[in-house]
Amino acid sequence: MMRLLIATDAWKPQINGVVRSLEHMTDEAPAYGVEVTFLTPERFRSFPMPTYPEIRLSIAWRRQVAAFVEQAKPSHVHIATEGPIGLAVRSFCLREGRAFTTSYHTRFPEYVSARFPVPQTLIYGALRRFHNRGRAVMVSTPSLEEELQGQGFRNIRRWTRGVDTQLFRPRSERILDAKAPIFLFVGRVAVEKNLDAFLSLELPGTKVVVGDGPSRSELQRSYPDARFLGSLTGKALARVYASADVFVFPSLTDTFGIVLLEALASGLPIAAYPVTGPRDVVGASGCGALSWDLREAALASLDIPRDRCRAYGETFTWRESARQFFANIEAACEDIAVA
Template identity: 50%
Template sequence: MKILIVTDAWEPQVNGVVRTLKQTRAELIQLGHTVELITPLQFHTFPCPTYPEIRLSWRPGQRLAERLKAFGPDAIHIATEGPLGIAARRYCLRHGLPFTTAYHSRFPEYVKLRFGIPLSWSYGWLARFHNAATATMAPTRAVVQDLQARGFTKVVTWSRGVDLETFKPGARTHLNSRRPIFVYVGRVAVEKNVEAFLALELPGSKWVCGDGPAAATLRARYPEVNWLGVLDQRELAAVYNAADVFVFPSRTDTFGLVLLEAMACGCPVAAYPVTGPIDVIGRDGPGALDEDLHRACLDALAIDRQAVRRHAEGFSWAAASRQFLGHLHPFGNGAEPMQAHGSPSM
């Protein structure tokens, strides 16, 4: 099957959405499918307000239509709700083509934090966007139920996985600082609540891996913290192995791939008992969940690292990708397939 995925999130961004799409594409190709991506790299872009590291496509409609026609897909998946996602949705509706969508991020919460826009406004717009799809894929059952309560229809579960060969137990000598070592990995942005971790009075030392719009301010405010910037996956695996606890202070993530990466290396997690950590870790699992994040960090120190690894081994990218494939709506199911007019250069 020829599968087209449209996404506003792509390189050089480093986040869970990009990583999920890369892993899913690789797994689908291994299963014998042809997968094409339409990303901002193929369009003129402009910086996202308040987040210039993210580039948004400028007036992509005509060029997107040309690429879509040239590829001639059997199924279309719209991964994001940005300019490319909006243009793809418009094209599909205009031509009577079924499509699926995905809900990756708590966009309304992010917008409220940055601009003060009420959640009801953002969720109302998102419900209209996604309800035109044959299925909207969400990462956990808890997120599915939350979206249904907010007026989303046809919401299904599409879980996540972890690369157990890259992220595995190894040498614990990578970070040279006082133990215990507490680590955060992810975007350094207001919606990630990173300062809740940085402000804690913890023994040992703290490390941050990642970058984002709040990085410069937080670096200046917490000079005692060790900052590593953006790392590749093998470097991250070395960090997770060296850490005694992985701290996940976010209250707005829908899943949190970094949770699985840390656990696959045997590193226990400290987090708030909210959607994401609860679904990935469970209330009595390879981590400590507590509204008191300080207490969670200390409790996590006592968790057996082998048990943490065993828990992570239950998450497979192969299984998650087959789940994704099962939710797609090929055009043969009530719609005529498109005719390809050559292959677009990517």
């Protein structure tokens, strides 16, 4: 049996793609003979991240981390994030000569440069050094793999994502009491999500935003006609998806976007820019409109059949995602190729 330690700085109560992906890997682990242990911020003191207090940064002392890893006795180690916990576990593995793998979830160079005057080349250099010392770095899409190869990242392996098609599905009820058509966004309400590009569009009907974050108050003041529902999860979130007509994804920096799969499984066509994430997920499926004119894409998506989107969304499963994840870890640490 594989005894896998996953070190992550992103954890509950955060609601994001990293946390969701790791939770689903845990759910699927028994089917692949894997026992998972997590090292998360729950075990450390922490402080709020500057400009983004919803995220807390852990004070991960070297001795604490070493004691935890030694007690867990993992056969494999995966580092999911490049934060304090990820750095501490990476240092431990390098000191002890342990093999480890990593995954690249977030475009930190673009996120940081959106808030501070820090050159992206410096951040990419630090991330390259972080990931290249591992046996493999997992990425979610072919486009991201190509981009990181161009930045000098090595040993890249693919790890796709999935969706719960029982939860996220078309429903006869429409719970949103708003003028149709309804254009929906789900995600963090923060500068890197480029929400101004969506909310400023001249569109018929109603714009709805689900999520929370540091930009919410400002955006609510700037766009009083849009509806902000706050953070939703589970069935409440699924019912909102099913009540909308088009999912609008204005981000230019997301590496994948699990919300895209949730929307598709709910029968929603995607309107987005032709960038990494939407370009890989939507592709030539006919389930969305990708254009640098986001208004044009949103309006064109109204004519896309919902049953086509649902059928395509059903092709993404967490079982296949988990198969790739665990196979990548095993193969990278044993220096064999994944079939």
